[in-house]
Amino acid sequence: MPAPSLAAGGVGFLRPANVTALPGLYHVGGWSHPGGGLPHAGMSGALVAGLIVEGPEFRGSQ
Incomplete structure (x- = not known):
């Protein structure tokens, strides 16, 4: 189970964003945003x- 995501400590404990420097490559799962656990892994997907x-302008459900 991944450690909790904390904003303190100069963002050293935050999960990496879903987008990467390579176009078309994304981070998904418990080690990326929004964090650990089965529900959050589904949210990440x-x-x-x-x-x-939707493209890079997508910001979640509206």
């Missing part, structure tokens, strides 16, 4: 699906 379908 949903966020990346939105990025793929």
